[in-house]
Amino acid sequence: MTLFRLDASIRPQGSATREIGDVVEQEWLAAHPGDVVERRHIGVDVLPADAWGTAVDASSTPEAERTPAHREAAALAATLVDELLAADALLFAVPLYNYGVSQHFKTYGDLVWTDPRAHGVRFLEGKKAVLVTARGGAYGTGTPREGWDHATPFMRRILADVWGADLTVIEREFTLVGVLPEFDGFRDMAASMHAEALATAQQAGKALGAL
Template sequence: MATLLHLDSSALPQGSASREVTAAFRKAWEEQHPDGTVVYRDLAADPLPHLDAAAVTAEFTDPADRTEEQRAGSARRHALADELERADAVLIGAPMYNFTIPSTLKAWLDHVLITGRTTGTENLPNAGTPVTVVASRGGAYGPGTPREGFDFVTTYLEKVLGVALGMEVDFIVPELTLARAVPAMAGLIDKADASRARADADAAAKGKALAARLAA
């Protein structure tokens, strides 16, 4: 049975485009693979502590010499790395906040990126693991738009997930998600609706296809 690790990071418990699209992916996954396992983390509702000095220095300190705080910090990081390594596929909701990812998702990444274990080693344990990222954003940041080059969500996650962790990264990008909420964007509602429809369809198709691929 395949295991899907599902992470959401939107601060909004309701009305979040990234949460709704990850839910569509997960629904398709579960329908295709009912015997599979889903491990879920809501990083906004149950945030991880940001990486502190104890957690960082623990990895460079002999276990016998670690303080209680270092032991706790190291244990948390390796437990999260274990969870990631057990996953056959990963699904991440990553809305754009101020041109980049939510700090809650950054905290998770800081914990699981452990030099010598999950990154910075010849045999990366997560190499080739498929990860689908729903990178929603309130505006448009594609080629030819005024804010082309301001997207530090997909560019960052492509490097940290795809290069540092060696995972197989795929993005679903619903754009213009604020069109119905911001009066100045009213003229973009049709484009926003089309982008969202594509994202929902992509999520359903990709969730189904990935579950079938891993079950084969």
């Protein structure tokens, strides 16, 4: 079996989403020892910023009239969809950046949509997927920034409602406690949130591995 894992953190080391994603992956591998984990790290090995526009243009350009850039962008989009379709389970680790979705994940999603197999179709219908996300502050009900997280709802809509994946979401907050002095009073709360996210990741990884 194959697990496809996508990371979008811009941090090569110390990523909160990568830490939690690692727990999910380890549990999946425990159930599937020796099986394959296909990886794509769009936060470090970034997708070309102009690929989406070029792929969109390619989709309305007759094959004989396509430029090399058209073909390259269309081939990249096809590869992204191939990776999703070939996997038995999916893991996405995508942090909140500046209250919105990672630009790298947005580029990724836009490129996927340009492939005919994904355009307007729930092409991941029923496929098990886990989304790991992390936020530096707190955005829950009753907090001063309730509703400021514009990334997690977007990713739920794309992965589950539009693409059709059977999605489990793992969220961790207050990752900047210990980094920003103004958050020092929330150390105990942050530690509890961290432990809860890791425990949830273990459960989600076991469920993902039970396929």
